[in-house]
Amino acid sequence: MAVYTEVSDDALRAFLAEYDLGVLLAYRGIAEGVENSNYSLRTSAGDFILTLYEKRVDPADLPWFLGLMEHLARRGITCPLPVQGHDGFSLRMLCDRHAAITTFLPGVWPRRVQAWHCAPLGAALAALHLAGAGYAPTRANALGPAGWAPLLARSLADGGAGADALLAGLGEELRAALDRILAHWPAALPAGHIHADLFPDNVFFLDRKVSGLIDFYFAATDILAYDVAVCLNAWCFEPDMSFNVTRGRALLHAYSATRSLSAAELAALPVLCQGAAIRFALTRLYDWINTPPGALVTRKDPLEYVRRLRFHLTARGPDAYGL
């Protein structure tokens, strides 16, 4: 459910008057997404997406996100292009929320990932990393390694009862894994702007090609290969949580063909994948414990990422991922 803020037609028309987008023809709330309110918007100028930023997004970060999207779109990455109003700004207020209009991207995200998705995905991710290079502002990754220990501490603030209710011993397991991950975290790998959340619902396909990358609201400046690790987690596991090396190989080969991975990056894949797995395990665990039962948001199962984490803890090198 992704409409938290109901926008009246009057408010929307007043908002649209700030743009050169013609007259409003239709708008509908979009059910996908969990962080912000999204509407599909049709005006006489075409199709757009209207996003109202809800409380999880820090308004201070919005100019960075929108600036990155504009930078990437101008460099040929098929991501939403923020639309500027008469005043030259793409960010303004609507219904007491920060809001922006971006271009609509055609395409369909894969509900069931297949091996053939992973090569175009890998190539698109590498192209994203290369295109981001010229964007000068940086954003620290709040959900990167420095954020994991505080996040775990907040989830275990009840003495670990909530975590243990989900799975006996879970608090201890995560604490031990996190210690190990942080002790081995690579100090000096190539960094740049990463998407950091490139899950299947953020990648559109048309004709077996990537037609769009969306939802840059976790993007940050961090280790590039960590973004690869996020994708290996999100795209390459079977429903039974076994790792599909065919997908992993396709993703890594296609990525490397556009931006080659160094020996140090390849060697770090296991710990980077461990880090990516624990990052999603931790945020899901925190949400699991702190989402009231009556909430409209569907809680995601933290254990799916605990099981991925266990796999990565057994990986000895890049061969575990199909190389």
Place this chain on the structure above:
Amino acid sequence: MAVYTEVSDDALRAFLAEYDLGVLLAYRGIAEGVENSNYSLRTSAGDFILTLYEKRVDPADLPWFLGLMEHLARRGITCPLPVQGHDGFSLRMLCDRHAAITTFLPGVWPRRVQAWHCAPLGAALAALHLAGAGYAPTRANALGPAGWAPLLARSLADGGAGADALLAGLGEELRAALDRILAHWPAALPAGHIHADLFPDNVFFLDRKVSGLIDFYFAATDILAYDVAVCLNAWCFEPDMSFNVTRGRALLHAYSATRSLSAAELAALPVLCQGAAIRFALTRLYDWINTPPGALVTRKDPLEYVRRLRFHLTARGPDAYGL
């Protein structure tokens, strides 16, 4: 929240192969609506709505609903036109649900009703009633007067505790009102096919004209003026539950200009409005009592319609509605 059934892209492509709609370009879940799962669908042939019928809709009724929509659309009513597959049928199965594709209608439904909406609404309702005349099959109104006593009984099956928890004495108030309404229910007013749920979110506007009527899944064969009464309830009350006679007058005048209301229909307006108010009070009350706290559906307040009911019980004739 209106996506109960998640449709995979593979399943959707296989489904679309039954139609002459070209290739799939995009689809998104629509957040509006509470009864069925709705997707906005873009193919190389244009824009459409895909609806999966969830458990509240009796599959046996679907051919009647789709047949009515097709009948109305062919007679110039701007309602969704069911799209037929290669086999000539517009109803088939998808993800274990009955499903249909209909045409997309541009327009915006009014989040905040204003007086100027009510004349085009009244005219559109009358046109709908006239256009429905040639559709021979009938459908009994399960949520018409014959259904209200059983519905109240089910809501009071706990001895009235659930109703009284919402408002002390509510069960008794509804029982007394229902007795009075059924005792005065008009026996012989003009009947035909009614929408029966023409709330603002089912009416699209463009350029101050009605551009679309949607959601015919409560439609039935019943007293035509009862449909007017549903609209007087849904469109003509202020947020403080006072009746806005300017809106009522506009609605009734515009309706009458297209299909004149007889003296008997006008005289029956108070009891028809009482019936319409108790119908929505009763279904909301039933849902209120029977919706588990963790459900994804937002419960609607039954008391909004209890307060409307109280107003209608004081009405002595059509002048209470602005005539």
